[in-house]
Amino acid sequence: xxxxxxxxxxxxxxxxxxxxxxxxxxxxxxxxxxxxxxxxxxxxxxxxxxxxxxxxxxxxxxxxxxxxxxxxxxxxxxxxxxxxxxxxxxxxxxxxxxxxxxxxxxxxxxxxxxxxxxxxxxxxxxxxxxxxxxxxxxxxxxxxxxxxxxxxxxxxxxxxxxxxxxxxxxxxxxxxxxxxxxxxxxxxxxxxxxxxxxxxxxxxxxxxxxxxxxxxxxxxxxxxxxxxxxxxxxxxxxxxxxxxx
Numbered sequence: 001x002x003x004x005x006x007x008x009x010x011x012x013x014x015x016x017x018x019x020x021x022x023x024x025x026x027x028x029x030x031x032x033x034x035x036x037x038x039x040x041x042x043x044x045x046x047x048x049x050x051x052x053x054x055x056x057x058x059x060x061x062x063x064x065x066x067x068x069x070x071x072x073x074x075x076x077x078x079x080x081x082x083x084x085x086x087x088x089x090x091x092x093x094x095x096x097x098x099x100x101x102x103x104x105x106x107x108x109x110x111x112x113x114x115x116x117x118x119x120x121x122x123x124x125x126x127x128x129x130x131x132x133x134x135x136x137x138x139x140x141x142x143x144x145x146x147x148x149x150x151x152x153x154x155x156x157x158x159x160x161x162x163x164x165x166x167x168x169x170x171x172x173x174x175x176x177x178x179x180x181x182x183x184x185x186x187x188x189x190x191x192x193x194x195x196x197x198x199x200x201x202x203x204x205x206x207x208x209x210x211x212x213x214x215x216x217x218x219x220x221x222x223x224x225x226x227x228x229x230x231x232x233x234x235x236x237x238x239x240x241x242x243x244x245x
Contacts, residue, residue, distance in 0.1 A: 062115065062135055063152075063181035063216050069243040072215040075222035076236055082227040085160040095155045095175040096168070107176045107183070108149045115185035116144075135212065136190035136204040148191035151175065152182045152213075153220045156196035161226040170224075180223050181216035199239065200231035207242070214239025 067075070098107040105125040112127045113119045119130035127144040134141065141147055155163075158174055166174075177183060194202050204213050214236050221228060228236070 061181075061212055063184055063212065064114075064178070065180040065219065066212070066215055067219055069211070069215065069240055069245060072218045072240055076218045076228075076233065076240070079218070079221055079233065080227045081230055081233060082161070084229055085162070085164065085227075087156065087160060089164065090156060090159045092155055094168070094171055095158075095163075096172040097155075097175040098149075099172060099176040101178075107178070110178060111149045111183050111185050112144055112147065132185050134187040134190055135184060135209045136186045136194070136206060138206040138208075139187050139190075141187060146188055147185045148188045149183055150186045150191045150194065152184065152216050153224075153226065154194075154196040157198055158224070158226060161221070161228070162224070163226070174224060177220075180220055182220045198229070198232045198235075200229070200235040203235070203239070210239040211243035215243070 100106055101110050103125065104123075109121065109125045109127060112130070112132070113121070116127070116130040116132045119127050122128050130142070130144065132141045132144075132147050133139070134147070136150075151158075153161075155175060163171060163174060174182070190205070193205075199214070199217060204210065218236055218240075220226075
């Protein structure tokens with residue numbers, strides 16, 4: 001009888017140990033239980049390393065690839081001056097946008113994350129919360145649907161000043177440029193007020209942004225070898241004159 005009790009005790013102990021092991025499971029990073037989440041704040045892990053800047057722009061600028069005022073003046077002086085080109089043959093569809101950047105994220109969502117603070121996304125990479133300050137009008141927004149992604153040099157303006165002669169690959173690069181100061185999140189109202197107008201025809205209502213706007217526009221046109229008109233060049237000079245250094 002005593003032998004039978006000893007065997008039953010051993011079996012019971014083994015069962016208890018197995019049950020305990022089955023309930024523990026792998027620990028979540030940093031401790032605690034791993035739980036699925038509908039939102040995320042980290043940059044998608046499989047995005048290409050060179051598809052977006054590693055950090056937000058510094059020095060008070062809100063755009064990547066910005067140059068100093070002296071360099072911008074040199075770039076502006078070197079731009080070819082030409083009359084406004086024709087819109088014949090233009091279509092936004094000739095500039096592929098928004099391109100996929102990996103993990104369901106397109107260029108729009110990448111810019112919303114870059115230009116915002118406290119941005120969270122759903123499982124489809126759509127921004128569901130965050131705070132954005134629009135460069136053009138200084139308005140602070142907490143609803144991503146009120147933000148547009150503006151092309152600093154609009155696609156139509158690019159077409160009129162040289163992009164009509166590009167191939168499809170270069171137009172796609174221009175429309176989805178994450179390296180140069182070509183894309184930024186601004187209020188839909190300010191973006192639609194701007195439309196496809198050049199600086200001589202439209203300026204950001206918040207004049208404190210003119211220095212950045214002038215440097216960014218000039219750098220993009222210089223990078224892509226686009227032309228400027230005389231009135232455009234004059235207003236860009238005025239914008240650069242607002243820079244304090």
